[in-house]
Amino acid sequence: MNTITISHKSKHKHLNFQHYEFIINSLIKFNALHSDSNRNIGKTQFIKDIASTVGTSVSNVYSIIKDATITVRDYNLNEHTELSALAAFNKRSKNHKIPNNSKLFKAHDFITLVEDEMKSNRLSSVDETIHHLILHEKDKTSNIETVSTKTFYNYIHQGCIDIRPIDLPRMLRRKQKKNDKTFIPKRQKGTPITERPDSIETREEFGHWEADLVVGPRNGRNGAYLTLIERKTRFYYMIPITSQSSKKVYMQINRLHKFYGDSFNQIFKSITFDNGSEFSRWKDMEKKPGTKEKRTTIYFGRPYHSCDRCQYWKSIIDKCYSTGKPVIT
Incomplete structure (x- = not known):
């Protein structure tokens, strides 16, 4: 057969x-x-x-x-x-009526126009050709029915038009993204945020900070910034560091300690980090260099719960919804 x-x-x-x-x-x-x-x-x-x-x-x-x-x-x-x-x-x-909602027949003139354009210029893809015709040749497409790129690709796969997948080399090389991202559970570091005193949550006492690391588009290859924000006054530190490493973060905390001297433990009573690897030297940060004397307390949010460090703002938003009025902080 x-x-x-x-x-x-x-x-x-x-x-x-x-x-x-x-x-x-x-x-x-x-x-x-x-x-x-x-x-x-x-x-x-x-x-x-x-x-x-x-x-x-x-x-x-x-x-x-x-x-x-x-x-x-x-x-x-x-x-x-x-x-x-x-x-x-x-x-x-004669017994099979063409459905009125069939784009294949309604947009026949546009599909033919795209086919001719692609055959005359083999370097153009379906996306480039359709967008070029719609945006730059409106005199040809203004009065006819058009189809989207996705619909045109469907017609190619179904064999409804003269263009085949083999005629589009980039289409054969195109790979679909795989949604196979897996999340590895992280172990809790140090003192969890759930054990942080309620007095810190109310922002009534000075000296409690929240820290994070900000990296650029090259994922920290060109350096990063250690950010520290004080919960009560909103005083903000943005300290440049040369690399995204726990050693550099630890060195910057030591420099702050050297700058503030004996007042460090009064200014930095606690610091709340996320579970990033750059904060893995938290035990050293809690102690004065070379001693076992404690200089601050380090708290960590729960893994994959960034909202833990935003409970204050959550309470503000809830208050806005309940009263219907803006709240000025």
């Missing part, structure tokens, strides 16, 4: 003339090979195979064969029956 490539999306849909021709030609070859008295042996299975290959039902194949059976006369005016794919297609096409 001949082979034909049929998209699974075309199953039980309206067949084109190529499908009719394939069905009738296959049947003619089958009849020629089984012209004896046992010609019907295996014909049922043969019809099922054709239906499966084309992507339609068995009853539809039988109906096509019935409509393809015509009566003709030879030179001696003797009547005999023949199979004609064209006769079946013409007869059945």
Whole structure:
């Protein structure tokens, strides 16, 4: 049996003339090979195979064969029956109305325009061609129905237009993104934020800071910034560091300690970090360099719960919703 490539999306849909021709030609070859008295042996299975290959039902194949059976006369005016794919297609096409909402037929002029443009310039992709026509050649596309890039690609895959995937090298090389990102649970570092005193949450006492590390678009390769914000006064530090490492963060805390001296433990009573690896030397940050004396308290938010460090703002937002008035802090 001949082979034909049929998209699974075309199953039980309206067949084109190529499908009719394939069905009738296959049947003619089958009849020629089984012209004896046992010609019907295996014909049922043969019809099922054709239906499966084309992507339609068995009853539809039988109906096509019935409509393809015509009566003709030879030179001696003797009547005999023949199979004609064209006769079946013409007869059945009259009974199949083209849906009014079919973009393939409504946008036929635009699709033809895109095909011609792409054939004349093989370097252009579907995206480039469609956007160029819509944005820069409005005189050609203003009065006709258009289709999106996604719809045009669907027509290419379904074989509805003259352009094939092999004609678009970039389309064959395109890889779909895989949503296989996995999240590895992080272990809690140090004192959890749930053990932080309520007095810190109210922002009534000075000396409680929240810290983070800000990196640029190259993921810290060109340096980063250590940010420190005081919860009560909103005083803000933004300290440049040369690399995204725990050692550099620890060195900056030591420089702040050297700058403030003995007042450090009164100014930096507590610091709240996230669970980034740059804060892994938190035990050293809590103690004075070279001693076991404690200089500050380090708290850590829960892994993947950045909102833990924003409870104050959450309370402000809840108050705004409840009163319907803005709250000035």
